[in-house]
Amino acid sequence: xxxxxLFEMKEDxxxxxxxxxxxxxxxxxxKILCVLSGGELPVxxxxxxxxxxxSNVSQHIDILREKGILSSRRDGSKIxxxxxxxxxxxxxxxxxxxxxxxxx
Amino acid sequence: xxxxxLFEMKEDxxxxxxxxxxxxxxxxxxKILCVLSGGELPVxxxxxxxxxxxSNVSQHIDILREKGILSSRRDGSKIxxxxxxxxxxxxxxxxxxxxxxxxx
DNA sequence: TGACCTTTATCGAAATAAATTTAATATGTA
DNA sequence: TACATATTAAATTTATTTCGATAAAGGTCA
Numbered sequence: 294x295x296x297x298x299l300f301e302m303k304e305d306x307x308x309x310x311x312x313x314x315x316x317x318x319x320x321x322x323x324k325i326l327c328v329l330s331g332g333e334l335p336v337x338x339x340x341x342x343x344x345x346x347x348s349n350v351s352q353h354i355d356i357l358r359e360k361g362i363l364s365s366r367r368d369g370s371k372i373x374x375x376x377x378x379x380x381x382x383x384x385x386x387x388x389x390x391x392x393x394x395x396x397x
Numbered sequence: 398x399x400x401x402x403l404f405e406m407k408e409d410x411x412x413x414x415x416x417x418x419x420x421x422x423x424x425x426x427x428k429i430l431c432v433l434s435g436g437e438l439p440v441x442x443x444x445x446x447x448x449x450x451x452s453n454v455s456q457h458i459d460i461l462r463e464k465g466i467l468s469s470r471r472d473g474s475k476i477x478x479x480x481x482x483x484x485x486x487x488x489x490x491x492x493x494x495x496x497x498x499x500x501x
Numbered sequence: 502t503g504a505c506c507t508t509t510a511t512c513g514a515a516a517t518a519a520a521t522t523t524a525a526t527a528t529g530t531a
Numbered sequence: 532t533a534c535a536t537a538t539t540a541a542a543t544t545t546a547t548t549t550c551g552a553t554a555a556a557g558g559t560c561a
């Protein structure tokens with residue numbers, strides 16, 4: 294009867310988590326998160342760093358925002374984006390140590 | 398000139414990581430990982446726990462195996478599956494604390 | 502205020518890619 | 532042979548990605 298999983302996620306949380314993972318599971322969006330790991334940046338700077346169109350970046354940012362992975366605030370004419378919270382930062386750290394063995 | 402991102406992932410690693418995240422970013426596959434967090438299980442047991450067809454589970458397991466997230470070994474007529482390594486376990490922990498605030 | 506520039510968001514549409522489901526069959530073990 | 536798992540295929544459906552054009556919101560300056 295050893296019935297305990299380490300991760301007893303409820304269905305709701307499974308759904309929420311899988312949506313967030315899916316959102317992060319796109320190369321451009323993951324790149325955006327890496328770029329933001331240094332701190333807040335306006336959208337235009339992200340565009341410059343990741344190399345695609347403004348429209349495209351804006352849409353990807355929106356997807357990350359929807360899932361609570363990224364947050365943003367207006368500063369004058371600019372929108373400053375950042376990684377939403379410390380939990381997400383931790384998650385990114387865990388990913389880095391999982392997937393970037395040599396880059397620590 | 399503060400040019401350093403916390404996460405300086407190379408393009409290759411970004412691609413690898415995003416593929417793995419995408420693989421985990423599916424409710425059924427995440428559920429399979431949760432179910433396996435308690436230890437090794439044969440495929441038939443996973444089928445029973447997650448509730449779908451054998452063929453479907455087998456296909457999802459394959460996707461996780463391809464990305465190095467899950468490993469398996471034969472034991473007689475059964476295939477025992479488990480979460481691939483400690484890094485992935487850490488990642489699952491990070492996800493749990495991010496997405497399951499009340500279930501700790 | 503009005504004209505204009507910058508920054509970001511949104512829309513429409515085309516192209517592409519996945520995911521789902523089911524069924525049939527193959528493989529390997531006891 | 533029967534059981535456990537994997538593979539394949541095909542049909543179907545659904546979603547994603549991307550681009551270009553344009554809209555909206557804020558800032559500047561005459």
